[in-house]
Amino acid sequence: EDQVTQSPEALRLQEGESSSLNCSYTVxxxxxxxxxxQDPGKGPEFLFxxxxxxxxxxxxxxxxxxxxxxxFLHITAPKPEDSAxxxxxxxxxxxxxxxxxxxxxTLLTVNP
Amino acid sequence: KAGVTQTPRYLIxxxxxxxxxxxxxxxxxxxxxxxxxxxxxxxxxxxxxxxxTQRNKGNFPGRFSGRQFSNSRSEMNxxxxxxxxxxxxxxxxxxxxxxxxxxxxxxxRLTVV
Numbered sequence: 001e002d003q004v005t006q007s008p009e010a011l012r013l014q015e016g017e018s019s020s021l022n023c024s025y026t027v028x029x030x031x032x033x034x035x036x037x038q039d040p041g042k043g044p045e046f047l048f049x050x051x052x053x054x055x056x057x058x059x060x061x062x063x064x065x066x067x068x069x070x071x072f073l074h075i076t077a078p079k080p081e082d083s084a085x086x087x088x089x090x091x092x093x094x095x096x097x098x099x100x101x102x103x104x105x106t107l108l109t110v111n112p
Numbered sequence: 113k114a115g116v117t118q119t120p121r122y123l124i125x126x127x128x129x130x131x132x133x134x135x136x137x138x139x140x141x142x143x144x145x146x147x148x149x150x151x152x153x154x155x156x157x158x159x160x161x162x163x164x165t166q167r168n169k170g171n172f173p174g175r176f177s178g179r180q181f182s183n184s185r186s187e188m189n190x191x192x193x194x195x196x197x198x199x200x201x202x203x204x205x206x207x208x209x210x211x212x213x214x215x216x217x218x219x220x221r222l223t224v225v
Contacts, residue, residue: 034214043116043202043216044155087155097168098209099145102155 002027002092006103013078013110021073021106023088031093033071034100035064038085047086078110114139116205116217124223130191133220137184137205144186145214146178149200158201161186162209193224 003026013019025033032051036044048057050066057064061082063074073086085107089100117136125131137144146158157170161180178188184205190197200221204214 036216041218041221043118043218046213046215049213089155098143099157099160099168099170100147100155100204100214101157102147104154 002090002101004088004090004101004103006086006088006106008106009104010107011109013075013108015079015110015112016077018074018076018078020075021086021108023071023073023103024069025071025088025090027090027092027101029093031091031098033066034089034091035062035071035073036087036089038087038105044087075108078108080110080112083108083110116203116215118201118203118217118220120220121218122221122223124225125193126225127193127195129193130189131193131222132187132189133201133203133222135186135188135203135205135217137186137203138215141205141207141215142184143206143209144180144184145204145206146186146188147202147204148172149202149219150198155202158188160209167209190222195224198222198224 005024007022032049035047038044048064053068055066061076065072085105087105089102119134143162145160147155149155160168164180175191180186200219202219203217206214
Protein backbone atom coordinates (compact mmCIF):
# COMPACT_ATOMS: atom_id res chain seq x y z
CA GLU A 1 0.00 0.00 0.00
CA ASP A 2 1.23 3.47 -0.88
CA GLN A 3 2.30 5.55 2.10
CA VAL A 4 3.25 9.20 2.54
CA THR A 5 4.73 10.62 5.74
CA GLN A 6 5.30 14.33 6.20
CA SER A 7 7.49 15.94 8.83
CA PRO A 8 7.43 17.94 10.92
CA GLU A 9 3.70 18.05 11.69
CA ALA A 10 4.01 21.73 12.56
CA LEU A 11 6.73 24.30 12.04
CA ARG A 12 7.01 27.85 13.33
CA LEU A 13 9.44 30.21 11.61
CA GLN A 14 10.33 33.84 11.95
CA GLU A 15 9.95 35.93 8.82
CA GLY A 16 13.10 35.47 6.75
CA GLU A 17 14.13 32.23 8.47
CA SER A 18 14.58 29.61 5.75
CA SER A 19 13.72 25.94 6.34
CA SER A 20 12.63 22.70 4.67
CA LEU A 21 9.61 20.42 4.87
CA ASN A 22 10.04 16.69 4.32
CA CYS A 23 7.85 14.17 2.50
CA SER A 24 8.87 10.50 2.68
CA TYR A 25 7.05 8.05 0.49
CA THR A 26 6.65 4.36 -0.23
CA VAL A 27 5.00 3.59 -3.54
CA UNK A 28 5.06 0.79 -6.06
CA UNK A 29 6.57 2.79 -8.86
CA UNK A 30 6.19 6.56 -8.76
CA UNK A 31 4.21 8.22 -11.50
CA UNK A 32 4.33 11.66 -9.87
CA UNK A 33 4.77 13.49 -6.57
CA UNK A 34 2.64 16.54 -5.92
CA UNK A 35 2.87 19.47 -3.52
CA UNK A 36 -0.19 21.47 -2.53
CA UNK A 37 -0.80 24.40 -0.23
CA GLN A 38 -4.02 24.56 1.77
CA ASP A 39 -5.33 27.60 3.62
CA PRO A 40 -7.93 27.17 6.39
CA GLY A 41 -11.41 26.49 5.05
CA LYS A 42 -10.21 26.20 1.44
CA GLY A 43 -9.35 23.45 -0.98
CA PRO A 44 -5.72 22.53 -1.70
CA GLU A 45 -3.93 24.79 -4.19
CA PHE A 46 -1.63 23.04 -6.65
CA LEU A 47 2.06 24.00 -6.38
CA PHE A 48 4.32 21.46 -8.13
CA UNK A 49 4.51 18.06 -9.78
CA UNK A 50 7.82 16.14 -9.75
CA UNK A 51 8.28 13.02 -11.83
CA UNK A 52 11.79 11.65 -11.40
CA UNK A 53 14.64 11.64 -8.89
CA UNK A 54 16.87 14.67 -9.24
CA UNK A 55 14.12 16.89 -10.56
CA UNK A 56 13.69 20.35 -9.03
CA UNK A 57 11.01 23.01 -9.47
CA UNK A 58 10.79 26.55 -8.14
CA UNK A 59 8.05 29.07 -7.59
CA UNK A 60 8.77 32.35 -5.85
CA UNK A 61 10.18 31.44 -2.40
CA UNK A 62 9.44 27.72 -2.78
CA UNK A 63 11.66 25.04 -4.26
CA UNK A 64 10.72 21.36 -4.44
CA UNK A 65 13.22 18.55 -4.90
CA UNK A 66 12.81 14.80 -5.34
CA UNK A 67 14.89 11.73 -4.52
CA UNK A 68 13.94 8.06 -4.82
CA UNK A 69 12.55 8.02 -1.27
CA UNK A 70 11.60 11.56 -0.35
CA UNK A 71 10.87 15.07 -1.43
CA PHE A 72 11.75 18.36 0.18
CA LEU A 73 9.96 21.67 -0.01
CA HIS A 74 12.49 24.39 0.70
CA ILE A 75 11.16 27.75 1.78
CA THR A 76 13.58 30.63 1.40
CA ALA A 77 13.11 33.84 3.40
CA PRO A 78 9.45 33.07 4.17
CA LYS A 79 6.84 35.76 4.71
CA PRO A 80 3.72 35.62 6.93
CA GLU A 81 1.58 35.01 3.84
CA ASP A 82 3.38 31.68 3.35
CA SER A 83 1.62 30.41 6.48
CA ALA A 84 -0.53 27.43 5.45
CA UNK A 85 -0.67 23.66 5.55
CA UNK A 86 1.56 22.09 2.92
CA UNK A 87 0.43 18.74 1.59
CA UNK A 88 2.43 16.14 -0.30
CA UNK A 89 0.79 13.43 -2.42
CA UNK A 90 1.99 10.58 -4.62
CA UNK A 91 0.49 8.88 -7.62
CA UNK A 92 1.58 5.32 -8.20
CA UNK A 93 2.71 4.12 -11.58
CA UNK A 94 1.35 1.12 -13.41
CA UNK A 95 -2.23 -0.07 -13.59
CA UNK A 96 -5.20 2.20 -14.10
CA UNK A 97 -5.57 3.68 -10.63
CA UNK A 98 -4.67 7.35 -10.78
CA UNK A 99 -5.65 8.25 -7.23
CA UNK A 100 -3.53 10.57 -5.12
CA UNK A 101 -2.32 9.31 -1.74
CA UNK A 102 -1.78 12.24 0.61
CA UNK A 103 0.34 12.79 3.68
CA UNK A 104 -1.19 14.44 6.75
CA UNK A 105 0.53 17.75 5.96
CA THR A 106 2.87 20.22 7.65
CA LEU A 107 1.28 23.26 9.27
CA LEU A 108 3.64 26.17 8.65
CA THR A 109 3.34 29.37 10.66
CA VAL A 110 5.54 32.33 9.77
CA ASN A 111 5.65 35.06 12.38
CA PRO A 112 6.38 38.68 11.38
CA LYS B 113 -11.12 30.70 -16.51
CA ALA B 114 -13.48 29.54 -13.77
CA GLY B 115 -12.14 27.10 -11.20
CA VAL B 116 -13.75 24.01 -9.74
CA THR B 117 -17.11 24.83 -8.20
CA GLN B 118 -18.59 22.81 -5.39
CA THR B 119 -22.06 23.30 -3.98
CA PRO B 120 -23.25 23.72 -1.37
CA ARG B 121 -20.34 25.07 0.70
CA TYR B 122 -21.88 24.04 4.01
CA LEU B 123 -24.43 21.42 5.03
CA ILE B 124 -25.87 20.26 8.32
CA UNK B 125 -27.67 16.92 8.26
CA UNK B 126 -29.11 14.55 10.81
CA UNK B 127 -27.96 10.97 11.30
CA UNK B 128 -29.78 8.61 8.99
CA UNK B 129 -30.46 11.21 6.31
CA UNK B 130 -28.87 11.23 2.90
CA UNK B 131 -27.01 14.02 1.14
CA UNK B 132 -25.97 14.92 -2.41
CA UNK B 133 -22.96 17.10 -3.16
CA UNK B 134 -22.22 18.67 -6.52
CA UNK B 135 -19.00 19.44 -8.37
CA UNK B 136 -18.56 21.39 -11.61
CA UNK B 137 -15.04 20.86 -13.00
CA UNK B 138 -12.95 23.36 -14.90
CA UNK B 139 -14.19 23.75 -18.46
CA UNK B 140 -12.54 21.13 -20.66
CA UNK B 141 -11.59 18.86 -17.77
CA UNK B 142 -13.04 15.38 -18.06
CA UNK B 143 -11.71 13.68 -14.93
CA UNK B 144 -13.27 14.30 -11.53
CA UNK B 145 -12.08 12.77 -8.27
CA UNK B 146 -13.59 13.05 -4.82
CA UNK B 147 -11.74 13.12 -1.51
CA UNK B 148 -12.79 13.20 2.13
CA UNK B 149 -10.72 15.32 4.50
CA UNK B 150 -10.86 14.90 8.29
CA UNK B 151 -8.43 16.09 10.98
CA UNK B 152 -7.56 12.53 11.97
CA UNK B 153 -7.24 10.82 8.58
CA UNK B 154 -6.26 13.68 6.32
CA UNK B 155 -7.27 13.50 2.66
CA UNK B 156 -8.60 10.12 1.58
CA UNK B 157 -9.57 9.08 -1.93
CA UNK B 158 -13.25 8.30 -2.47
CA UNK B 159 -13.64 7.72 -6.21
CA UNK B 160 -12.68 8.88 -9.68
CA UNK B 161 -14.93 9.48 -12.67
CA UNK B 162 -13.94 9.84 -16.28
CA UNK B 163 -16.26 9.90 -19.29
CA UNK B 164 -19.28 9.24 -17.08
CA THR B 165 -17.76 6.03 -15.71
CA GLN B 166 -16.41 5.30 -12.26
CA ARG B 167 -12.82 4.25 -12.84
CA ASN B 168 -11.61 3.71 -9.29
CA LYS B 169 -13.04 3.59 -5.79
CA GLY B 170 -11.36 4.02 -2.42
CA ASN B 171 -11.94 2.05 0.77
CA PHE B 172 -15.29 3.52 1.73
CA PRO B 173 -18.58 1.72 2.41
CA GLY B 174 -21.25 1.37 -0.24
CA ARG B 175 -23.19 4.24 1.36
CA PHE B 176 -20.85 6.49 -0.60
CA SER B 177 -21.68 6.67 -4.28
CA GLY B 178 -21.34 9.06 -7.16
CA ARG B 179 -21.94 9.71 -10.79
CA GLN B 180 -20.74 11.88 -13.62
CA PHE B 181 -22.83 13.51 -16.30
CA SER B 182 -22.11 14.04 -19.99
CA ASN B 183 -20.96 17.63 -19.30
CA SER B 184 -18.40 16.21 -16.78
CA ARG B 185 -20.24 17.60 -13.77
CA SER B 186 -20.25 15.13 -10.92
CA GLU B 187 -22.33 14.40 -7.87
CA MET B 188 -21.60 12.28 -4.85
CA ASN B 189 -24.22 10.86 -2.55
CA UNK B 190 -23.96 9.61 0.99
CA UNK B 191 -26.88 7.62 2.33
CA UNK B 192 -27.76 6.76 5.93
CA UNK B 193 -25.44 9.42 7.32
CA UNK B 194 -23.34 8.67 10.39
CA UNK B 195 -21.64 11.10 12.78
CA UNK B 196 -18.29 9.95 11.41
CA UNK B 197 -19.20 11.21 7.95
CA UNK B 198 -18.70 14.78 9.15
CA UNK B 199 -15.85 16.08 7.01
CA UNK B 200 -14.74 18.41 4.25
CA UNK B 201 -15.56 16.78 0.91
CA UNK B 202 -13.27 17.92 -1.88
CA UNK B 203 -13.61 17.54 -5.60
CA UNK B 204 -10.61 17.69 -7.93
CA UNK B 205 -10.67 18.03 -11.68
CA UNK B 206 -8.01 17.39 -14.29
CA UNK B 207 -7.88 17.33 -18.06
CA UNK B 208 -7.28 13.63 -18.31
CA UNK B 209 -6.86 10.64 -16.06
CA UNK B 210 -3.20 11.18 -15.38
CA UNK B 211 -4.01 13.90 -12.81
CA UNK B 212 -0.69 15.54 -13.51
CA UNK B 213 -2.27 18.77 -12.37
CA UNK B 214 -5.38 18.20 -10.28
CA UNK B 215 -7.22 21.36 -9.24
CA UNK B 216 -9.39 21.30 -6.16
CA UNK B 217 -12.60 23.10 -5.36
CA UNK B 218 -13.27 24.88 -2.09
CA UNK B 219 -15.02 21.83 -0.71
CA UNK B 220 -18.33 21.14 0.98
CA ARG B 221 -18.24 21.11 4.77
CA LEU B 222 -20.69 18.43 5.92
CA THR B 223 -21.71 18.27 9.57
CA VAL B 224 -23.80 15.33 10.75
CA VAL B 225 -25.63 15.83 14.05
